[in-house]
Amino acid sequence: MTAPPPHESDRPQGSDRPHGATRPGGRTARTRAAVLRAAWEELGSQDFAALTIDLIARRSGVHAATIRRRWRTVEGVIIDMLGQHSGTIPIPDTGSLRQDLHTVTRSIADFYASARNRRLVEAVVTSAAREPGAAEVMRAVFKNRIRRVAVLLERAVERGEIPSDTDAEEVIAAIGAPFYYRLLITRRPIDSRLAHISAESAYLGAVEGVFRTGTAPE
Amino acid sequence: MTAPPPHESDRPQGSDRPHGATRPGGRTARTRAAVLRAAWEELGSQDFAALTIDLIARRSGVHAATIRRRWRTVEGVIIDMLGQHSGTIPIPDTGSLRQDLHTVTRSIADFYASARNRRLVEAVVTSAAREPGAAEVMRAVFKNRIRRVAVLLERAVERGEIPSDTDAEEVIAAIGAPFYYRLLITRRPIDSRLAHISAESAYLGAVEGVFRTGTAPE
Incomplete structure (x- = not known):
């Protein structure tokens, strides 16, 4: 199975070379790539709990001791992997906010039709709860992803579809x-x-001004 | 700190006496109560990762070996605890769906203002990912909770506020x-x-028929 290409824009700043990766393309980088790919492949065939x-180590050919020294735990590997495999969500531009939102939610649904992607998100959330x-x-990765997609709302504001003070994120x-x-x-x-449901509710809310930053709670 | 009262209705059927609790009120039941209370209290002062x-064992006065034998892991304790401490969400009846939904979301926000309750949900989700x-x-507990609150929608249907085939859950x-x-x-x-935002978006969606069971995706 092929891993999706890494998304530079999804990576939190400064985290693209964690765990002492001194030279891109060097032995350290190759070890890291092998370990992250092996973890990704393992998630294709079994639950996170069994990882x-x-x-x-067996799948990557990297010694278990080396993995433990660099990532400490399975959770450490998972979180390092998140920077590389955080999903491919294309940014549509159909000219209509409603259609754009439906396109995005269909992409999300397609992404999570894969058992491996479901396991990845579960593994990531679990790792975030357990690994300092x-x-x-995780917060930085999702924040960057949300910001990328938020451009849809900026275009909708320009087209006059939604209030200009809509909280896009x-x-x-x-x-x-x-x-x-x-x-x-x-x-x-x-x-x-x-x-x-997800696209339509958010669309109606956006059009009706529910997400306006100036809106005070009742 | 006082634990909230257990909610019978939130418990999945058949799970109220797991782990060999033979006699309610007996020694087994007291041991279980002490362990669950201790775990609950620990979550009041530290993260799940540190539990x-x-x-x-130290806080409950129950031997660690006894806890391991009965619950196996910290995750086992957490999930057993979920049946007892799954939150107090009152079911409002203001005569208006919009107000009812706002009341519920304010209750949820109040519940998660507590760090311990935030830690509990994180612990539960993590445990669900790791413990067979x-x-x-967890699925049963949330399903029961959702069903209880769904009565709001049935009342709104009776008042004619939303379509009769609204998917309340x-x-x-x-x-x-x-x-x-x-x-x-x-x-x-x-x-x-x-x-x-949460109450208002769902309200608009419900009124506009977004949640109708007969609605086919576009």
Whole structure:
């Protein structure tokens, strides 16, 4: 199975060379690539709960002791991997906010149709809860991703579809939230109906001014 | 610190006496109560990542070996605890769906203003990812909770506020989702503005028929 290409824009600043990777392309970088690829491949065939350093070592050909020294735990590997495999969410530009939002939620639904991608997000959230520093990396990755997609709202403001003081990042968070709720909390399959509900509710809210930054809670 | 009262209705069927609790009120039940209370109290002062069987043993007065034998891991304790401490969400009946939804989201925001409650949900999600069987318990607990709150939508249907084929559970999932996204993914504080956005978006969607079961995705 092929790993998706890394997304520079999804990486938090300063985290692209963690864990003592001294020379890009050198032995350290090759070791890191092998370990991250092995962990990614393991998630293709089994749950995060079953993932161990020994399995990653066997698949990558890197000694378990080396992995433990550099990443300490499975959670450390997972979080390092997040910078490389945080999903390919294309940014549509259909000329209509409603269509743009539906396109994005369909992309999210497609992404999480893959069991491996579902396991990755579960592994990442779990790692963030257990590994010091991991939460910060996750926050930065998602913040960057939300910012990228938020350009949809800026275009909608320019077209006069939504109020100019719409909190673009909060709209993008709103369309993503139902997917993570279903993945992590109610733990049911993602379907196209969820994508429809998510896009449509956020669209109506945006048009009606629910996400305006000036709006005070009642 | 006082633990909230257990909610029978939030418990998945058949899980109220797990782990060999043979007699309610007997020694086994007292041991279980002491262990769950100790874990709950520990979460009041530190992160889930720092929680260990030894800490729970010290605080509860129950031998660590006994805890390991019965619950196996910290995750096992957390999931058993979930049945008892799954939050107090009152079911409002203001006569208006909009007000009812705002009342519920304010309750959720209040609940997660507590660091311990934030840690509990993080611990539960993490445990569900790592402990076999835990995911099933969590799914059942949230399903029951969503069903309880879904009565708001049935009343709104009776009042003619929303279409009769509204998927009530999906509306309740929609008002909860933004909180868990913020807690687990973007990891920022919950505020009253999020409660406002969450209630208002779901309300507009419900009124406009976004959650109708007959609605096919575009």
